[in-house]
Amino acid sequence: MEKLKVLHVDIGGCEGCNVSIIRAYPKLMESVELDISYLRNGGYKYDEYDVALVTGGVCMNEPRVIEELKEVREKAKVVVAFGSCSALGGILRFCRGGQAPRPDHRNFQPINSVIEVDYSIPGCPPTPQMLQSFFKYFTAGNETRLRLFKVTAQVKKLSGFDLIDDIVLTGLCIGCGACELSCPTGAIKLIDKRPTLAQERCIRCGTCYIRCPRASQIICLGGVKS
Amino acid sequence: MMPFGESLLGQIRAVYLGRGTDKEILRRKVASGGAVTAMLTYALEKGLIDGIVTSKRTKGLEGEAVVARTKEELLETAGNRWSIVPFAARIKAKIEEEDLKKVAVVCLPCQAQFFGQMRDFPILEADFGNRIRYIVSLFCMGTFAFEAFLNYLRVKYGVRAEEIVDIKLTRDFLEIHRESGVLTIPLREAFSYLQTGCLVCSDYTGVWSDISAGFVESEPGWTVIITRNQRGEELVRGAENDGYLELRDGSHVLGEVLKGAREKLARAQRNMAQLL
Numbered sequence: 162m163e164k165l166k167v168l169h170v171d172i173g174g175c176e177g178c179n180v181s182i183i184r185a186y187p188k189l190m191e192s193v194e195l196d197i198s199y200l201r202n203g204g205y206k207y208d209e210y211d212v213a214l215v216t217g218g219v220c221m222n223e224p225r226v227i228e229e230l231k232e233v234r235e236k237a238k239v240v241v242a243f244g245s246c247s248a249l250g251g252i253l254r255f256c257r258g259g260q261a262p263r264p265d266h267r268n269f270q271p272i273n274s275v276i277e278v279d280y281s282i283p284g285c286p287p288t289p290q291m292l293q294s295f296f297k298y299f300t301a302g303n304e305t306r307l308r309l310f311k312v313t314a315q316v317k318k319l320s321g322f323d324l325i326d327d328i329v330l331t332g333l334c335i336g337c338g339a340c341e342l343s344c345p346t347g348a349i350k351l352i353d354k355r356p357t358l359a360q361e362r363c364i365r366c367g368t369c370y371i372r373c374p375r376a377s378q379i380i381c382l383g384g385v386k387s
Numbered sequence: 388m389m390p391f392g393e394s395l396l397g398q399i400r401a402v403y404l405g406r407g408t409d410k411e412i413l414r415r416k417v418a419s420g421g422a423v424t425a426m427l428t429y430a431l432e433k434g435l436i437d438g439i440v441t442s443k444r445t446k447g448l449e450g451e452a453v454v455a456r457t458k459e460e461l462l463e464t465a466g467n468r469w470s471i472v473p474f475a476a477r478i479k480a481k482i483e484e485e486d487l488k489k490v491a492v493v494c495l496p497c498q499a500q501f502f503g504q505m506r507d508f509p510i511l512e513a514d515f516g517n518r519i520r521y522i523v524s525l526f527c528m529g530t531f532a533f534e535a536f537l538n539y540l541r542v543k544y545g546v547r548a549e550e551i552v553d554i555k556l557t558r559d560f561l562e563i564h565r566e567s568g569v570l571t572i573p574l575r576e577a578f579s580y581l582q583t584g585c586l587v588c589s590d591y592t593g594v595w596s597d598i599s600a601g602f603v604e605s606e607p608g609w610t611v612i613i614t615r616n617q618r619g620e621e622l623v624r625g626a627e628n629d630g631y632l633e634l635r636d637g638s639h640v641l642g643e644v645l646k647g648a649r650e651k652l653a654r655a656q657r658n659m660a661q662l663l
Contacts, residue, residue: 284510290517294508305398306507328584331662335530335584338475339501345511368510374497375584377504379659382589 397594524593526601
């Protein structure tokens with residue numbers, strides 16, 4: 162089988178997602194040819210790609226990045242927002258200036274604010290296995306398994322706050338504890354069988370939301386947030 | 388094999404009716420044929436897994452996540468819980484405390500979805516999906532908002548939570564077993580006390596599992612077993628070959644299972660329209 166031509170583009174972030182992609186690569190080499198930003202010497206290797214992986218959030222004050230994103234969309238048949246910043250804004254949402262290291266720009270958005278995205282894979286960062294699984298199901302054409310990531314591509318923000326608003330305060334929480342277990346910063350704790358959120362610890366990665374059986378089921382059934 | 392995603396029941400590889408062969412399992416079975424207990428006993432004794440994470444009723448309707456490493460421990464967990472156990476939060480601690488490398492989890496469809504996603508798509512480095520060998524989901528129509536349910540039992544029937552020994556489901560009634568006798572409540576009445584979250588759940592069998600198990604009314608004493616992949620199929624077949632499990636074809640009951648799944652989906656859609 163011909164290898165998938167995969168483009169990786171990083172538009173700014175902490176590099177965690179990029180490291181994850183590099184770590185995933187050894188097991189992807191058989192099926193994927195990765196054109197990764199670190200090995201690229203200016204320009205793109207091909208004119209067309211099967212999949213583009215975009216990491217990092219888009220800075221709306223930076224026309225160059227916005228143009229680059231649009232170019233990626235034209236070159237790739239499928240665009241995947243990899244990591245929470247790219248998929249949902251993530252921790253970059255907090256870059257409103259003033260904090261160390263004092264970013265000059267204050268407006269970072271998930272890439273689906275600028276271009277159409279086919280799959281969003283949240284995670285801060287997502288594990289290498291996550292990407293390997295994605296390609297496994299993607300090449301097998303298993304849309305059912307990938308549905309959650311497909312619908313997440315339509316969503317512009319998901320966080321512990323949304324989980325509390327949409328699932329806990331509406332009474333839909335069933336108290337399984339999936340959110341507590343999946344929160345990478347320990348912001349969620351189950352108290353009296355229901356989740357509570359330590360707001361200052363939430364990095365808006367959206368992991369709890371897509372791991373919540375109830376929330377993920379509802380967004381997969383079409384209850385898409387915008 | 389049905390095409391993936393085209394059925395309400397998810398991917399189906401085979402459907403069986405199963406019954407444990409062990410006398411002890413059959414004697415202590417609760418809902419059906421004890422096939423899940425038999426399969427997992429086989430997996431434990433053959434070393435396919437080193438523990439089973441499941442839930443056990445502690446008092447009243449409360450449950451806790453426990454690890455069973457032997458047949459006897461497993462038998463103690465058999466039976467209905469009727470409330471959700473905050474499984475996920477404790478399972479990691481359990482797996483680490485007991486240093487389990489290959490576990491089977493017996494859970495409800497929502498939990499199967501969570502564990503299935505964790506295994507297929509590990510978002511965090513701390514995920515332990517690679518240690519989950521088998522996900523066995525039980526058919527589920529919902530769990531009780533048990534504070535409300537217990538309150539209702541207390542107010543209407545004067546039953547205290549501590550008195551409840553067991554709860555059984557019959558066709559139209561819920562039997563509350565107490566030491567002092569059995570109280571029968573119409574199911575319709577009890578269903579009002581399901582958790583709101585369960586009312587919008589559309590998954591009856593647990594489509595993310597390796598094996599789904601439950602029972603249908605037309606085949607009392609038998610467990611309906613749906614295998615969804617190679618892994619599930621091998622476990623069921625292995626248990627049969629080694630004499631732990633008695634199997635027969637179950638394709639004729641698929642319609643009945645589908646009926647349950649349709650009902651649950653219809654209920655979910657109705658409630659979603661109201662609640663969301």
